[in-house]
Amino acid sequence: MSEKVRVLISEEEVEKRICEMGKEISEYYKGEEVHLVSVLRGGVFFTCQLAKRLSVPVSLDFMSVSSYGNDTKSSGVVKVIKDLDDAIEGKNVLVVEDIVDSGRTLSYLLENLKSRKPKSLRLCTLLDKPECRVTDVHVDYTGFQIPDEFVVGYGLDYMQHYRNFPYVGVVELEDEAAK
Numbered sequence: 370m371s372e373k374v375r376v377l378i379s380e381e382e383v384e385k386r387i388c389e390m391g392k393e394i395s396e397y398y399k400g401e402e403v404h405l406v407s408v409l410r411g412g413v414f415f416t417c418q419l420a421k422r423l424s425v426p427v428s429l430d431f432m433s434v435s436s437y438g439n440d441t442k443s444s445g446v447v448k449v450i451k452d453l454d455d456a457i458e459g460k461n462v463l464v465v466e467d468i469v470d471s472g473r474t475l476s477y478l479l480e481n482l483k484s485r486k487p488k489s490l491r492l493c494t495l496l497d498k499p500e501c502r503v504t505d506v507h508v509d510y511t512g513f514q515i516p517d518e519f520v521v522g523y524g525l526d527y528m529q530h531y532r533n534f535p536y537v538g539v540v541e542l543e544d545e546a547a548k
């Protein structure tokens with residue numbers, strides 16, 4: 370098997386949308402500070418781009434969770450690989466993710482963070498696949514709703530590849546033997 374990547378959302382579209390999201394989020398937190406919790410590894414590209422578009426004071430921390438490993442299907446088990454460095458009690462926490470798919474990762478993570486008593490807790494995702502949800506997750510800010518296709522780029526990987534692509538693309542698997 371080899372794979373091809375078809376562009377789904379161009380670099381220009383992604384960056385234009387992130388600017389819009391930055392304005393909306395800055396408006397919401399006006400007069401307050403926001404503490405971004407970036408979800409490694411996938412969320413890091415979107416976090417950097419979004420953070421540059423926020424006009425309110427920003428602080429930043431990272432948490433690493435994983436449930437896909439090298440598969441295109443969720444294992445169903447969310448593993449914490451790295452916890453936050455700092456406490457979030459009393460902070461306005463905005464979780465920044467690349468994608469909400471089955472919802473398992475974010476449902477687990479939001480419950481986990483809620484128990485640490487932040488002042489507020491909201492979720493921002495670049496991509497959302499609403500039709501794939503197996504667990505309810507409330508998303509406050511969505512960049513794009515996309516269909517049920519496995520996507521890469523802008524932080525998202527297939528077998529750890531393509532995270533650095535500046536656009537969002539769909540992975541198309543090609544059977545070498547069928548050629």
Ligand SMILES: O=P(O)(O)OC[C@H]1O[C@H](OP(=O)(O)OP(=O)(O)O)[C@H](O)[C@@H]1O
Nearest residue numbers: 410411435436437469470471472473474
């Ligand atoms: O809604 P879900 O079905 O839970 O899927 C979404 C999660 O899956 C991916 O992470 P992954 O577990 O692949 O780890 P990674 O970010 O390190 O690639 C993605 O970055 C989200 O965190």
Ligand code: HPA
Nearest residue numbers: 470518519520521525526
């Ligand atoms: O569509 C996807 N692509 C890459 N990683 C993912 N993790 C959940 N859904 C996806």
Ligand SMILES: [Mg+2]
Nearest residue numbers: 409410411412
């Ligand atoms: Mg992830």
